[in-house]
Amino acid sequence: MREDGDNNYELAIGAFDEPSRIGPLTEQVGVESRVSWIKGMHLLPEQTTPETRTPQDLAKLKSLQHPDHDTDHWP
């Protein structure tokens, strides 16, 4: 995201190779439209990906997204 005339870009954190290394996050903006369930989100029941896929699906699952590193060729 870049405002017209601004020298800086803002980059989507999920698009980094390692989102966990970005931070610490320091603020929330646009809170006028914040949805109420944000507050309890971290307390919701948790499941890992292998727990929510059939073994059949897991065996078939092959990501077609770019890996989190450079490659010589793509796709």
Next chain:
Amino acid sequence: MRYAINGPLFNAHICHCRMCQKASGNLFAALAGVNKADLRWTRGEPAYFRSSSIVQRGFCPHCGTPLTFAYDHTLHMNISIGSLDNPALAKKENQYGIEGITPAFPALHELPGSRTEDDISAEDLQRLKSFQHPDHD
């Protein structure tokens, strides 16, 4: 881009898995289930990216908003909660893809907050006109 859902939303959830992070550009994707037969595109059609061997993800071809997540052979699909006219209606029930959870996540709601009008100058605020579709037909 507009769609209509004539049926229930179910299993609203967030997913922290790496694939959802990439597809949404975010720390997690927020999705709600809908029967494929209940969803109708009423203005424009999504573009699709086959993100894996078993899933296709739909997005707005003009602005990039993530819209759908669908397995090939199921009767239901998922719609992105942020694309609903009223995202607050989809009350979350589950967290998936916990293996990808980011350290920042649990305390997100405790970060200091500010309103849009407090962050931009009065001048900019006056000039600001959204080019996104409004939250109604």
